[in-house]
Amino acid sequence: MSKGDRFRLTFLGAARTVTGSMHHLEVRDQSLLVDCGMYQGRRKESNERNRNLPRKAVEADVALLTHAHIDHSGNIPSLVKRGFSGPIHCTSATADLCAAMLRDSARIQEADARWLNNKHLDDPDWETVEPLYTEEDAETALQQFAPHDYDREFELFPGVAVRFLDAGHVLGSASIVVDVKLNAHRRRVVFSGDIGRKNLPILRDPVVPEHADYVLMESTYGNRLHAPADGMRQQLLDAINTARARGGKIIVPSFSLERTQEIVFALNELIQQGLLKPIPVYVDSPLSVDLTKVFRAHPECYDDETIEFDNNHGDPFGFKMLTMVTDVEQSKALNQLRGTAIIISASGMCEAGRVVHHLRNSIEDAKNMILIVGYQAENTLGRRLVEHRPRVKIFGVERDVRAEVRVLNAFSAHADKNELLEWADICAKQARKVFCVHGDPDQCEALQSHLEARGLKATVPSMGDSADLDY
Ligand SMILES: [Zn+2]
Structure with missing residues (x-):
């Protein structure tokens, strides 16, 4: 050469x-x-x-x-x-x-x-x-x-x-x-x-x-530099208990890849450890559901904690009160839910996807909570919620933000x-x-x-x- x-x-x-x-x-x-x-x-x-x-x-x-x-x-x-x-x-x-x-x-x-x-x-x-x-x-x-x-x-x-x-x-x-x-x-x-x-x-x-x-x-x-992400689980627990005490729903806008599975796994662990009283959880996003299946199929990528959980308690991404929603009708039916429930849905910045419907349905009721768990870019509905604006536009209609908006120090x-x-x-x-x-x-x-x-x-x-x- x-x-x-x-x-x-x-x-x-x-x-x-x-x-x-x-x-x-x-x-x-x-x-x-x-x-x-x-x-x-x-x-x-x-x-x-x-x-x-x-x-x-x-x-x-x-x-x-x-x-x-x-x-x-x-x-x-x-x-x-x-x-x-x-x-x-x-x-x-x-x-x-x-x-x-x-x-x-x-x-x-x-x-x-x-x-x-x-x-x-x-x-x-x-x-x-x-x-x-x-x-x-x-x-x-x-x-x-x-x-x-x-x-x-x-x-x-x-x-x-x-x-x-x-x-x-x-x-x-x-x-x-x-x-x-x-x-x-x-x-x-x-x-x-x-x-x-x-x-x-x-x-x-x-x-x-x-x-x-x-x-x-x-x-x-x-x-x-990132702020320490310690206490994410405790913050999640506090948020759920607060909304549960007033009988509200918790809407979690979340990215389909990784953040959704992190939240599901965290809820699973909290329930398993007896720290969280079982609560209905819905993952309402066809992509999130598909990606969660991929997570299940690749245990070779898990860390020790996740492997241990898998060995001792079974599926890290599935538990009794968790429902994976792909069907549109089933998704619409979530609007009629009474009582406390957690709905995890995409997109993560609230710009598109099913989460926008859930926000429209929940945002004007002070019992409810919108739990922000990921990065929100400028000029997105998610960012306006993080900024605690009193009114936001959803599907072209101005709505009062009466639901509590909480931001979790999630992991980057x-x-x-x-x-x-x-x-x-x-x-x-x-x-x-x-x-x-x-x-x-x-x-x-x-x-x-x-x-x-x-x-x-x-x-x-x-x-x-x-x-x-x-x-
Ligand atoms: Zn990346």
């Missing part, structure tokens, strides 16, 4: 921003894509970015996925639709989660396009909107998934081997270790994926890759600044360079300077930048 062999990284997404993860690595004349996430921002820009995937991405030989979150996996069906025909390697749990999430995402894309086209039925100049991808496109893409176990090395191309290490962020999440042999040299490139935290429920602690030469590192909280699934630096101290100890990606510009730049202060060489790439790597 000549010295001119290609060894190059290109940053195709999540550069100076948090969504649309997509990175490209060329080794000689072969290339791999890491993640193909949906870009989520203003409608027009998102549309353009998600529809116009870079040629490098479509022409990559193989794809690797760090985890199932839509901002990392959501554009895989578009990639395949545009001609990508290689295998999509990921962990087994990620493959199963993606099956449910990509089908769901396709249905949303199709429904959105239908809604927009119907809205403009009388507009002669309206150009029919095509969905970003359809359920059929998602099915085709799912055929290309190639599931792997954690920590089991496999050969991608001659001289390029790959391993998935548990990133402890969501079920199946991984940091990806790519070992490359070039001439007599061995080089290791690590894609951190989203880095989780120690002691998260259900999941094992992150496994930190070692001896990296080059690191692409997430920077979501490059300059922020992302490492904070100190945890990121601890991770880098191990992974990037001898690295030639760290590329800070997946963060808003201020967070990426802050992480860069924290890393430099520790003597590491770090940089913040922009979208479309390439870096030739030394070997």
Whole structure:
């Protein structure tokens, strides 16, 4: 091999921003894509970015996925639709989660396009909107998934081997270790994926890759520290008992992946320990129900506490008074519920999905409680509730917020600044360079300077930048 062999990284997404993860690595004349996430921002820009995937991405030989979150996996069906025909390697749990999430995402894309086209039925100049991808496109893409176990090395191309290490962020999440042999040299490139935290429920602690030469590192909280999440269970218990004392319902808007299963498991443990008197609980979201089945099917991803619970008490995600609701009629029937009950429903930021109906039904009764358990972005109904606005608009109608709104100090699934630096101290100890990606510009730049202060060489790439790597 000549010295001119290609060894190059290109940053195709999540550069100076948090969504649309997509990175490209060329080794000689072969290339791999890491993640193909949906870009989520203003409608027009998102549309353009998600529809116009870079040629490098479509022409990559193989794809690797760090985890199932839509901002990392959501554009895989578009990639395949545009001609990508290689295998999509990921962990087994990620493959199963993606099956449910990509089908769901396709249905949303199709429904959105239908809604927009119907809205403009009388507009002669309206150009029919095509969905970003359809359920059929998602099915085709799912055929290309190639599931792997954690920590089991496999050969991608001659001289390029790959391993998935548990990133402890969501079920199946991984940091990806790519070992490359070039001439007599061995080089290791690590894609951190989203880095989780120690002691998260259900999941094992992150496994930190070692001896990296080059690191692409997430920077979501490059300059922020999390408040301690201790006492989440106690707060949950207090909230339920308060609402129960006045005979109210508790509506829990929750993300379908991970947070819903965390809450269900926490309730299960509280009941099992005799701390919580059994109470009817409904998980009302077809996606949450499907994803919970995937959690049950992957005990190999559980931490010791969850394994122990499974051994001693059975299913961590099921108990006597828990009902999984998929049927629309059954969901509507929940409106007639009398007495105290917990309804866990998506979406997590109250912007769409069945939870909006439950909020409309419950928000004007002071007996009820809305329990916020996750991050609420600006300009969402969830954020307005967290801000304790006296009135909010639901389905276009202003309503008084009489129900009590409580915010739980839930766990963040992302490492904070100190945890990121601890991770880098191990992974990037001898690295030639760290590329800070997946963060808003201020967070990426802050992480860069924290890393430099520790003597590491770090940089913040922009979208479309390439870096030739030394070997
Ligand atoms: Zn993630």
